Amino acid sequence: MKKRLAIVGNGMATGRLLDELFRRNAGMRFEISVFGEEKHGCYNRILLGRILTGGTADDITLKAAGWYADRGVTYHASTRVTRIDGPARKLHTSDDREFGYDAVVLATGSAPFVPPIDGLKDADGTPKPGAFVFRTIDDCERMRAYAQPLSSAVVLGGGLLGLEAAKSLSDLGLHVTVVHLPEWLMNNQVDRMAGEFVRRGVEKLGIFARTGTSAIGVVGEKKVEGVVLKNGEILPADLFIVAAGIRPRTDVAVASGVPVKRGIIVNDLLATAVPGVFALGECAEHAGKVYGVVPPIWEMCEVLADLLTGANPAARYRGSKLYTKLKVAGVDVASMGLVEPQFETDEVLQILEDRRGIYRKMIVRDGQLVGATLIGDGDAAPTLARWFDRGDKLPPNRLDVLCSGDLSPAAADPEICNCHHVCESALVTAIKDGCTNLPMLSASTKAGTGCGSCRGQLANLILKNAPSAGTPETAKAGY
Template identity: 40%
Template structure:
């Protein structure tokens, strides 16, 4: 009987696995099961679709010749003993190897007035799918003022997109500065200036407490008591791994589906990759590590690298949203023991560059406003290469 590989989740990780498995000559049947009506697409570019820079069809992903994608077909349960999937609509499907690539769900903040009678209050949106994007774009065309709750990567991208559509936009962010997971305080301030130039006001160090409006949102009340008027609100408060399917089936789950260095879960024949996977206590939540995991698992199951082990990723966080560009990686704090910091700031061009060094190795960096050097820096970081005698040469490479 031909080998059957089932991939639960038709997102970026699942599509990458299937494409690589086919490219490596993997045989048998590969089926992706996706709850969305569309095939796999690049979720990182949703804000660019919202801004009108890309059509939805332009961000579609290749799954490899011969891969079957079952759209609008949600997997509702796993039978690990019989190795069968239970599907929405009542059907079942067998598998020999199972890849969980279920991704993550948006985190909804604990706000008073968040919900209406049929879910989120009218005018309030999460942004995780193309369907979310379409609803938000339709609503934005009628809106007069927007508030984005969350100043991370998604929040910045959404705010810039809404500003490009002509809306006045404000960002409320609980942390002391924007994108605190990837940027230091000084870079966060430079980014705040970039946004101000685009007409986006930011309120770091503030927490949204409640949404006003009986039916449709009319404003966002901050913990300080200040009211931001808005008839459109975007929730960009992070994501949480989708683990319910695995947990219900009895598979070990921590923050994500727990996997070992083979990317194997606790049940025979089951693997997990991408935003839903937890490896050595870490859930990366970035596209780069998801593709690293997908590539390695594809090579293992295709038989081209059966003994390959995943020991972690050195991810690069990147945002390219029109004039807003940054890249960040590794240790970027100010007080990292045993490190030296090189920094170049050009206020006239609005660029900020920072390298964190430990001896002759690059252990972290930030580029904001000028990404010309990002390729060389990323290679030096990922390979752990020794740095040139004058590390500033890395920042001035064009």
């Protein structure tokens, strides 16, 4: 008889877990139910900016309603799970229903962190009109409906999310100022020098950046009219977007007696202390770490799918080496491992191409790559990531590695899509077989359907290998 597998949350982790489960024929073993608080099917949260600039939910949907039905998955949309009863193996929903399960996976993601800010909320606790967070399709649709031509916006947070929001609002024609407490933008991912390059890129887009200060209040009786900075200065603003970090969503776990610290605590099997209850994605805390980007989540999904289906009972999640490759507000940013050297013996190589807006840095310890940052040109990133991941000894001329990624064991066939592990050779074959635009290539190889950061490289590969693709515009259709 089939076992009942329930998944709580229908975000990017669940979408990927379902793919991994079906790749291992989970349909033969499980009756799968998915409970999602949002009304939409699983969508690519990374591309939320597209909704702000006029796109529709369909543009970023990864799994439409039919996907679930076609595979016999029961999808409960707009349904929040409130509590799990571990001993009885039942879960309860906010509409007072209960469902039995044999195994349940918590994939509840994160919620935006909103620091205490005077005047942000009305007396009844609802955000003042004009104040928003940036996490869901609904958030973006509300923001877009509120923004008017010539509106001005202040975005609190100069990290990945804040800069994404700022770029999209600027693309809509708004006057945008980013306010960021640390001294430089993206301080979690890059050093001060790289942060300056990011700032220049952001300012080129017409966005203003105020670093080393924070927003402490919102002015306006009935709606947001301005934002008060720490020094008392008031920035006029019609919209105020708080993008100042995230916190794992642990409410269901807490209500169910599942141990939680920063996130829901899991071991190498992604199991919680409660039998039959697993957790993965941004809500999970493994070995003291919680993650806020997708590559570690993809690794967790593979391990849990192996274990749940029995495809590989020895699979274990040992933690992830962080590698991020992003396009932030139009600037290519890749970072992995250390941002700064830790020991006197760590070697640091830096190359600055000021006019071109390119900055490269690597940190080497005992001949191995332990950290790298690339700004403005991420072409070497996939091969640098291999050096970083494998811990191979670098060749004597490290500059070659830093600039081109050459001499890497992976240089012969670099991995272009790190989310789906698709190498250049597989892409070239697909292009030669007729995938001469981006949607076709993505449908055939899955490349570009994870975080989406490799789409520029995919378009270039199409142009190089399929002259019939015509112009850069046709090759980049959908990019």
